Structures are given as C-alpha cells and as structure tokens.
Amino acid sequence: MATRTGFARIALTVMACISLAACGGGGGGDTGGGTPPPTGGGGGGQTPPPAPQPASDAFETEDKTARFLAQATFGPTPQDIATLTGTDAVDWILAEFDKPVTLSLPITQDLRQRATQTFDGQFYTASNTNAFWTTALTADDQLRQRVAFALSEIFVVSNAPMGVLFDYPDGIASYHDILKRNAFGNYRELIEEITYSPPMGFYLTYAYNQKADPSTGRMPDENYAREILQLFSIGVVPLNRDGSVQQGAGELYDNTDITGLARVFTGLVFDGEIERFFGRDDAAYGNQVLARPMVTWDAIHEAGEKNFLGTTIPAGTNAAASVDAALDTIANHPNVAPFLARQLIQRLVSSDPEPDYIDRVAAAFEQGSYALPGGTQVGTGKRGDLKATVAAVLFDRDARDTTSIDPNRSGKIREPIIRFTNWARAFGANVAPEYVQILWFIDRTGPLGQHPFRSPSVFNFFRPGYIAPGTQSGAAGLTVPELQITNSATIPGYANFMTAFVFGGQVGNDTSGIADLFAREGVTGYNDAEARAAFQADLSAEVALADDIPALLDHLDTKLTYGQLTPETRALITEAIQGIDVSGPGTDEELLVARIAVLMILTSPDFVVQR
C-alpha cells in the first residue's frame, strides 16, 4: 500500500534534519536482558554487581522501574530504565537525597547575560523559564527537581502579572532554588525562606507592608497573612491526620486572626533601593536585589501586640522575632501534616489518595522519619522533615502496589508540563529551550495552558480539592485537580503542541524566526545547527522496530505507559500504521511509523492518566 501521505508530508518536511544513521539490528531497544554495567551519571556509591536481594521491588522489572520514575522524576529515560532495573530503589532514593543541587539561578544568569536587550526582551525574560526546562530535563538530581516543581504548585509565586517578577528573572530563579534547596529539608525552614524571599514579598504584596496608622485609617496589608494560612500551611477547616475534615468543627480562623497576623508581616523590605528597580534603570542591580532575602525594617513594623490562632506576640517584639514566632505557631499546627501530605501525594502519585495513605505520609511528616523497605530510616526525626515525607509518598503501598487500591479510582492526570517532560526524556530530545520560543510562553491555551511559575493566581492552575462536575470521577466523589484545566481548548492545545514536537517541527528547518530574535535582542552565541537540532527526538530505537509493530508497541509501552497500554489503543495504532510500507532500506516511512505511534500514545488516556 502507498505511504500514508497525510503524515508522510509532515514527516518529510523535517526529514532532512533527522539523522537516520542508526537503523541497524534490533538491539538498541531490547534491553531486557542482563543488567548492563552502571553508567557514570549516578552519584557516589554505585551498588556492586553481586547485589543481595533488593529491599524494595520497585525496580524489579522495566515496567516497574519506569512507573516509579514517572512518579519521582520528570520522566524515565531509556538509560535509567536499563540501568536501574534489577537494582534496589532504596539505594536509588538514598543516592538522590545526597546528590548536589542543580540550581536554576546560575543558568538563568548565564542566559540573560547573553542578551543585550534586557527589559521587554523575550530571551532575557525567558531565562528563568529556560533554566527550568534545562534543569527539569537534564539535571542529575531528578527527585529533588521533581519535588521542587511540586512545591512550586503549593507555594505559588507567579510572574503572570508581569511587573517586577517578569523584569528581573533572577527573582523567580532564586525562588525556584529555595524550593530545590529545601526540598529534602524541613518545612519550618522552607516556609521561613519563602517568607523572606523577595518574589513572595512582591507577589503577595507584603514587601514594604507598614504598621497601621490610626490617623489615616491605613491598615497592614492582609494578603500574605491570609494566603500563608489558607494555601501554604493549614487550609481553612480543622483536619484529622488522614486529611478528612473534622465534622462540625467550623473554620480554623476568622478575620480577626487575619488582621492580627497581618501585623506580623510588616517591616519586611527588599535589601536594596526600591526606586532603582521599580524605575527599571538597572537590570543587573534589580536582579541582585530580587535574588537575596528581604531584610527587616523595624521602623515600619507593627510594635503593638499581635493576636492570631490563639497565639499572642507581646508588644515591643521586633519584626524578625515576630515572624519567627508566627512561623513557629503556623508550622506546629496539626493541620500542616495532612494538608501538605495530601497535596504532595496528589502532585506525584494519586489524584484522590485514600485517607490511610494521607495518614501514613502525615505521620512521617510529624515524626520526621520514615522507614524505607529493609528498615533504613530517613529523616532527622524532627517534625516537618521533607525527606521522610517524600520517601513516605513514594514507597507507600498505595504508590507501589497497583493492586493495593481500587483500580477504577487510582492514578492521576499527568499535568501538561509533565507530559511534555516525560516525552522529552523518553526520547532523549535534544534539550535546547533557548531556541524554542514556544517553550517560553506555554501558559497560553494554544500551547499547554500551564507554565512553571506562571499560574493565573496564587491558587495554582488547579485546586487540590477540585471535583470535576459532570464527570464519572466527580460522580464518584474523586478529587482530580488536573481536570480543572482539561477542556475543549486545552486538549487540542496539548495535542497540537506535542504533534509539532513529535514530528520535529517546533523549530525544524525554519530557524529564521529564532535567528531574527537573537539578532533583534542582541543575543550572543547563535548556532544554526543547534537551533535546528533543538528538541529533535532520538527515535532510532523505534525506527529499528518499525517493521515489527507488536515489538514497537511493547517497547513504547514500557517507555511511556509502563505496561499499561490498553489493547484498544494498541489496536488503533496498529490499524493506523500497519499499511505503511516500511520494506525499503532506510525509508522515511520507518520514522513516520514511529512518530505516529508515539503521537497516538501521547494523546491516549493510557498516557495522559498516570497509574
């Protein structure tokens, strides 16, 4: 039969820039055999070959390894699957905990300093976004990177309103780094660093917040006081440790608590001259100020007594001591453990975690320690330990054992950003976001409808308690946050975004637009070959299997859906590609077959829902 011209033409337009060199035997994709030698990428202390029985069976098979890494990283790479299968997941997580942090700020600075145009320049303002892509897709400390992204959707800072956080990319980058550095630290320290961070101070408008002035009626800004309670720590209603609402217990606080706590968050100011960065006359200066912690200024701090949540901070307490005392009160509130446990589970594993799963993770948070399979304890033993909390999320039986919970209620929707990173890492896409303009503005519905650190409000892109009306999950009472951004605008947006990447066409042969932008904004280091290669996927393993559809689908199933590709999706893909003649040597059609199969998996419920 003739080539399926519909896709062939798309494929052919980009064929010139894809190397089909590696079309030799079927070996590339079949790594099911013995354990390959360890690759150098891991941290210190690779497990020696005569490994004893692993304490955890999470890496028992390729499918299991891939599934674990889908929860714990920005997506499994073929190398990870090959290297880790058969090893002990306990060793893996202990190594992850010890890996050095890959920070966003240095990458952001390197990128923005390449541009002559600063304010209103796209390359300059995208520098922290591109640092996000680079670290998410290539950093070795994947667990930390993934947890930091999850935290960014709880402790939300956004540059969507433009302004200072858009003008000075180092601000968001340094905030991103606060989340990374504290991802395996302690909640109390995390919330303090957040409180003193200029991006949060600006975003929730408490930087330069002043004490009340009875003569003018001026009151302290209440923004941070309200949101730190509602969104960053305890929520609005008393919770049991398993996350369920204490019935009949009313609400946790009223507006007098908010006005009381607002008095605490007065007297925090940027460590620099405000006129200079609001005046936008010195990008380098503003970037420095936005990247260093705020300082206190007691002259504008409310010196009077502060009352909230049953705590009294006596009159005469200065700003630093007041903030300290307030954060102690907040961090010690019993709601914090279930409030955070539930959301971390939702970000990594399950949209609607069972109460006992929340309870086990909340217990790890409270106790500050967690026993990994085999008995190794992680955590400092101090309340709020995030290492223990993250380990508890990932090694829980509800996360690991697919038969532990009702299969009809399990899983989560991969967020659009995660779908993209999963694709990019699965196919070794050539990570060069500085050449791919669409990755700088993916909050619009046209692309993904989601952008790191650019949510429409402090309430993130979706809410943890979202139950989607008119859905089957909603009728069953399941919270499925990501359904809040799933609709007839974002679905084609996602499918089209991925179609262009899968078919190599986000940049492809036409680099004139990005070359012009580099020239217009005075960006150094343009390299046309790199631009053409940006985010081109390595489909050599799939091309090698193009003449064996069942083998191709098995291979992609492990890579993308961890053995959960349904017979229906397999049948449809088979029907779509089986007529394509791949008999000729090195034909374009082999690549076409691979691309169609990948796109159809990426746009199937099998992939969109991670289970």
Added chain:
Amino acid sequence: MRLSRRNFLKTATASAAATGVSSALLNFTAARAANTAGYKALVCVFLFGGMDQNDTVFSFDQPTYDQLVQTRQSLFDQYQGARDRQFLQPLTLSNQASFGAREFALAPEMPGLRGLFNQGKAAIIGNVGPLIQPTTEQQFFDNSVPLPARLFSHNDQQSTWQASAPEGAQLGWGGLFADAAMASGLGQAAQFSTITTGGNELFLTGNQVFPFQVSSSGPAEFFALKDAAMRRNEPGGEEYYQVLRRHFTGLDFQSSNLIARDIKSAFEATVVNNETYNAARGTVDRVSTSFPAGKLGSDLKAIAETIAIRGVLNVSRQVFFVGIGGFDTHSAQAQDLPGLQGQIDGAIVAFQAAMEELGVDQDVTLFTASDFGRTLAVNGDGTDHGWASNHFVVGGAVNGGRILGDIPEPVLGTEFQPEAGRFVPSVSVEEMAAPMGRWFGLTDAELNAALPNLANFAGRPALNFLDPDPLST
C-alpha cells in the same frame, strides 16, 4: 468501593451530557417548565481578584466626595490628582429621589458606561454581595444569623458568587438557569448552552450543561486530524482519517478507570463539539462592530460572534462567562486599576453596540461580578479583601439609569467595619440574580432551585431592573 448499579446509571448519564454527543438522550420532555420563546442570553463578566467598588462608583456630591478623600487620603495621594472630582464621570439617576442629596459618578476611565447608564441601558446594583439571609451589621457582630462560609477568601467567594457555596460547589446558577431552559423540552443543544472564553467555569456548570470554550479565533482544532482530513481523497487517506478520528474521540476505549474515562470523554466532546461549532461559524457573517484590543475586548467579541450563530447552534437560551484578572489591588492600585477600568468600559460598550448590530440588544443582558468588594480603608497603596461591592447590569432590556440597593457612605466605623470598612451587603447576590432568572424565563420553582437562599429574602421588594418574562409565570 465499586459503583453501585444506580450510581453507574447516574454517572453514565452525566457522562453523556458531558460529551454532548448523546445529548438527544437527555432531551426527555418534562412538563413545560419555563418559557423559551425567542432568544435570551446572560453574559457574566467576572472581575477576578475583587474589584474595589469605592474606586469605581464614587460619591460625587461635594460633602461625601470630600469625606471619601479624607478616608482614603493615601490612595488619592497616589493618584496624583487623577481621581479629582472634576475628572469623574457623573451619573444622572432616574431614581435620584431615593438618594436625596447624594450624587454619584464613575471612575474617569468609564465614560462609555456612564453613557449607557444615562441612556437607561445600564443600572448599578449597589452594596451587593453573598448573604444567606438579610443581615445587619449588629447581627454580623453578634454572629446571630448564618453567614456565607469563608468570607474574604478569593476562591471561596468566587465560588459563592457563582454557586452560593464555597469552593467545592458543583453547580453554578448560570448552569442551572440553562438547565431550566433544557428542561422546557425544546431540544436545545446542551453542549452550546453555556459558553466561556476561559476554562471549566463553575458558574456555567449545571446538571445537564457544561461550559464550552471558545476564543475570538473559534475553538481549537486538532492539527493532526485536520491534516488527515485534508488528505482524505488520497490513497489510503480516508481509512487513515477514520482511524485517527476514532483515536481522538476515544470511541473504542474500554478501561473502567474513572479518570481515564473522563479523559476519554473530554477528548470525545472536544472533537465532536469543536467540529460542530467550527462548521457553524462558517455559515454566518462575522460581527462588524470593532472591539478594543485587550483580553476583555477579544473575549466579548468571541461571545458576540457566538451569539451571531445561535440559530445554527440550535440554542434559544445561553449563558456566557468571560473573566478578566488583576483586580486584587493590595498594592499599586492607582497604577493598575484605571487601565482595567478602561478595558471594561471599552469592551462593554463595544459589546452593547454589537448586540444592537445583531438586533438582539433586547435579548442579551450583561452583568459584572467579582470575588468581593474591597476595604474602604487603605493599606498604604492598595486595599484589602472586603465583602459587598457595586456591580453593573447592561442591556437593552435593563430598566437602567438607576442605582438599586445602596451605596454606603465612605465613613469608617459606621457600617460593618472591623476597623477597615468591609461592608455587609444590603443586597444579596441571589437577589441580583433573581430578576435575571425571571427574565430568562425561569419559574419561581426553578429560580428557588437555582438560588437556594432566595426564599430567605421573600419579604423584601424584588429588584426590578429587568421585567420578568411575561410567559414564565
């Protein structure tokens, strides 16, 4: 935790409605419940963040204006003269008698809305906000009446405005109004009954209707599918297109996992409804009224273009939602708010002109809503979360030129003001919604079902800014 058979039937029905594909199934004929003659549409313009009512509708008589300036001196200082009395847009009230010597004006950026108001095509609902029952300041302080949950919280009050309950509510009154139109048995298309330029709006969600997303460039298409469709005549092209379409609609998908089934349904609804909508757009001339640049202008243009194809879409009652953010002016209010007000003004005036162009200005009523009003007290260069606010109702059918409800005097400490001037609403959101529901054609029973607290206000005179549909009672 298996679904019972009964649950399964319920969810299966909900799913059918969600996809819109099997909507015929749902067009069971009930007893004639509402009037759906002609065409009527409601358009909610939601101002996300909490619009400052005191910086939008001003007290204009000299003594009260002076009082306002005194109360908000630091904010007026930030405006550097831009909010001086001479620059405000004075309103001519046809119900001036209700306000004695008090006079009112709009922000300087709102000459268009002032024009519509003075022409009788716009009304203002003053001091409106969520309430469970009539509430006085004293009752609030005494906690002696039930109050809306989680006052002053963004997400919860957005939800309460849209659905009379805090976050977690499932059904909005816009959706329930559209449900009532569906129940009249005229076979209106469920999937195009509630339409948004945003996302999955609670306001537009009913038992049978779910929001459909449009933009000024129409709904999105699947490039892969579109490309295949263009090549259907090529060898193998038709089979390929059919396989791909079956894939994107998920028709073969069997998994019983609820989340996966929801994704399948969402893909299916997207493919089918977008195809229908795009085909309809091709059949009708575009709206020629020009809209201002900016999000709100572009969004209201998309709504106008959707109203233009109402006949092809087979709908006689529609509820629309557009949102614009940026109103949470804790800081830099003097820098940020005027631009937003200019956008609102230009976009609403253009929309009204477009409705006149389409000849449906008597049939379309637009109103504004927001999380809450803001504190009368100023926090330096901004304002904090309040409760009651002032909102606009615009359209040819509106008995305009009037302020209904109240505009409290800008004095700290007289109303419910724990120091900062958060006003207890004198009009409830449901009282504001009720005349729109009656005009839309709902019966009293349907209205009370959509607005659960409305009956608590039965003793008070209805706000008569719209005449009830003569056939609905």
